[in-house]
Amino acid sequence: MTEQPTFSISLSGGPALVTVRREVDGVAIAASAAKPHRARLERTLDAFAEARPTWTDGSSIDTGWCSLTLRATAEGLQVVAPAFDGDPHAGTSPDLSVPLAVAEGWDDVRRAARVEPAPVRFDDRITAVVGWERCTRLTMTRDAAPEPGDSGWLIEPHESEPDRLRLDDRERLEAWMVQRLKPAAIRAAVLPPAYGAMLELDGIRIVVDLADGSVRSHGML
DSSP states (O other), X not given: OXXXXXXXXXXXXXXXXXXXXXXXXXXXXXXXXXGGGHHHHHHHHHHHHHTGGGOOTTOEEEOSSOEEEEEEETTEEEEEEEOTTSOTTTOEESBOHHHHHHHHHHHHHHHHHTOOOOOOOTTSEEEEETTGGGXXXXXXXXXXXXXXXXXXXXXXXXXXXXXXXXTTOEEEEEHHHHHHHOHHHHHHTTSOTTEEEEEETTXXXXXXXXXXXXXXXXXXX
């Protein structure tokens, strides 16, 4: 297997995107994401390169959060993901920034808390108290035996919140919707059942093992 890597940078209305291009055994493959995710982008192409014999239009690898799929273009193959800047059920996008950011956040959390990851998929449901997105501090807890398609996660206002929400007034959101509103909640969602987290602004302040009450991580993640 031979590879010839190149990359380019493009600017748009959002963050600058970097596109990494490689030629593997005579077939061109490209992937794009925001510049901070360049290293993860390279690792993504490494994963596809290892599967070179199986490449076809529609071949994919699974990240836990979503599938990354190869699509044929005039230049070769482009890696695409669900369109998280719109409706991920309705289309795809060459911008891999969201799934790569989720993967990086999960790595940080599992290392800090020293846990085996239990990822949620982008279309898994998360239960939240209505108005949760207005809170500065939130608590998250996970049911050990959720229904199929449900992550088991519950998001509630922290007890210190001055805006008293009705705790029995709840909504169910798909995980990608939560990620769009508060990315820290999806970073915490990699924790397994019987763990909880306290969020502050868009960071994870504390991770707790609910079985024994021990703090597994303290400090912003």
